[in-house]
Amino acid sequence: MRAHPAGPLHGNISQPTAAGAPPADLGALDPHVWPRSAERIDGELHLGGRSVTELARAHGTPLFVLDEDDLRGRAADFTAAFDGADVHYASKAFLCGQVARWMAEDGLHLDACSGNELSLALAAGFPAERIALHGNNKSVVELKLAVDAGIGHIVVDSFDEIDRLLPLAEARVTAGGSPVPVLIRATVGIEAHTHEFIATAHEDQKFGFSLATGDALTAAVRITREPHLELTGLHSHIGSQIFDTAGFEAAAHRVVGLLGQLRQATGEVLPELNLGGGFGIAYLSEDDPVSPADVAARLQKVVAAECAELDLPVPRLAVEPGRAIAGPGTITLYEIGTIKPVRLGASGAPGTPLVRNYVSVDGGMSDNIRTALYDANYTCVLANRGSDAPPALCRVVGKHCESGDILVRDLWLPADVAPGDLLAVAATGAYCWSMASNYNYLLKPPVVAVKDGAATEIVRRQTLSDVFALDAVLADVPAPSPAPSQPAPEHPVGARS
Structure with missing residues (x-):
């Protein structure tokens, strides 16, 4: 994205092109773009x-x-397409108490990216065992919340995080609890065809353990040797708003390869594989996202083939469709x-x-x-x-x-x-x-x-x-209550024909 803080003319950047030819019907609602009930x-x-x-x-x-039926219908489309896999709703896309309850009722899992997203989901009654906690800089407070709540997975993102998590896991086991289940987030080196700020699996960015440097294998081996942690699988995520399944297929190839390397190094065979998500949606009529059924078939096929090549059992899959559920x-x-x-x-x-x-x-x-x-x-x-x-x-x-x-x-x-x-x-x-x-x-x-x-x-x-209420000076000062806005008399809202 080319930008200049004072605007395009100051940066000698050409003005954006116009909108092309006018459509035949300016009021048309393309079902590809608009909610299903529109x-x-x-x-x-x-x-x-x-x-x-x-x-x-x-x-x-x-x-x-x-549109409630649209949101829940798209969630159902993914759970049907990925039958036998875990479909995670993306808290960061949009989360409130009601949405958390709908997703819980509909059998989805949930990925949280902060302690507060996790707290909201728990407060709404979302089952802790179906929550995964992400994040590249989880604090001790956030990790303790996750450990104490007994969430399904903590997606470990760095060696520092392992160091922060170990004492909390040890305390839980000492108190009679089970080891803390974790996934390793592997950076697989796939350059997703999306905006630079939402591409998350190339090497030069903040997320995960690199496959190329061997850090992902090193972290996985270390966790298998920690009695208070349980390494249940691997996690990969290549970006967001992606229309092409080729990147997901390449990532699956590499992360299954890591499963094979780990078995060779430790004898461990991990039962789970989370391939992330980032599936795109149609913001414009010309956008062409992949259907849930298509992406499911392709990912399941490539994982099965890669596992057969390495003589590995096919792990239980998980996906994180992201905006593909909440967006449209x-x-x-x-x-x-x-x-x-x-x-x-x-x-x-x-x-x-x-x-x-x-x-x-x-x-x-x-x-x-x-x-x-x-x-x-x-x-x-x-x-x-x-x-x-x-x-x-x-x-x-x-x-x-x-x-x-x-x-x-x-x-x-x-x-x-x-x-x-x-x-x-x-x-x-x-x-x-x-x-x-x-x-x-x-x-x-x-x-x-x-x-x-x-x-x-x-x-x-x-x-x-x-x-x-958040202002130290104004917290006790009554806020002005402006009169409800009145539409201009000649153009009252909805009254024109």
């Missing part, structure tokens, strides 16, 4: 049997709307506040200026940092009504004091979009709410789950009082 009724977007206008009136905007089933609703046409230059027709409309909404990078951070692509539609207006080139931006506060860089919207209209951004269920911030003191939006015409707030909207 539909238009009389021009208005509905999700889970509820109109977005009703949801915006009841809960305000910005608003995350989660949630949208974000925003209200348009300001529209500013900006002339860019000639369009090609003599005397015709090229204009981009900057469409400003009431959220932004505080509820979706991914466009700014990863140069991520999203699509959105006019949600509260249909429109036959001609297409207009638009850029959907937030209200933060940053020129990089962009949600959708270039797309076509109806030329008659106006203040008070609602926009819906697709595929925001993963890494949007969970990475949200209070930049410019904006507040984190609520999350509403919809199903069969019912809407349930599963995460409430953050209030200014919540934020003031």
Whole structure:
């Protein structure tokens, strides 16, 4: 990603290209991208049997709307495809108490990346034995929480971590408990075809023990000799938002090879193999993610073949689909506040200026940092009504004091979009709410789950009082309570036709 802190013109970086040719239908909902229940009724977007206008009136905007059947349906797709394997839900993508309970009810495992994610899952009643704890810098406090709770696996990431974990494991065994089950995270040297910041298995990064240097084998051998630790298997993860199974197949080849090296060195045959995940989703119509059934068939085939080659029993597999479960089933609703046409230059027709409309909404990078951070692509539609207006080139931006506060860089919207209209951004269920911030003191939006015409707030909207409570000076000062925002009289939300 090429960037300059003062913007592209200052860094002699060319402006991004426009959105291509306008689509035939500006309001179309590609089922490849939008939640499974998304539909238009009389021009208005509905999700889970509820109109977005009703949801915006009841809960305000910005608003995350989660299609419960979509989320749980995608989880079921993976468990069916990987029958006999363990499918882990990714806490870091999006986690709250209700989602943890749904995933527990549906038989999934869960991967936590911090002590607080682990604490939330445990508080929600998620079975400890189906939780794995990840992280490259687990503290003693986090490791103790995991050991005391009796979670299923601690994914060991460094020699320092082994040193921190040993006294805790010894104390548990001394008190009559069982050895602590661990996996070794092996860095397999696969360069995933994804953004640099979410590729996690090449050598020059912070995660895991390197296969190339022999550290992974050294760590595995050491743990097999520690009576208070139980090495149950190996873990590998090559990145995120990946569409090609070739990287997973190459990683499986290398990590099964490590199983063979460990047996040769110690005689140990490990019963488990976690191949991670990072399976991509469709943010745009042209994205082509691999189906759960396809990726399952390919991974199971390559693992079986590699194990047969080394005369090893096929281990129990685990996968971590990540955003592929949480991402597609949630949208974000925003209200348009300001529209500013900006002339860019000639369009090609003599005397015709090229204009981009900057469409400003009431959220932004505080509820979706991914466009700014990863140069991520999203699509959105006019949600509260249909429109036959001609297409207009638009850029959907937030209200933060940053020129990089962009949600959708270039797309076509109806030329008659106006203040008070609602926009819906697709595929925001993963890494949007969970990475949200209070930049410019904006507040984190609520999350509403919809199903069969019912809407349930599963995460409430953050209030200014919540934020003031953390301020040493303002903790006891009543937060102002602004009057509810009133749409402009000529464009009340949802009232246009």
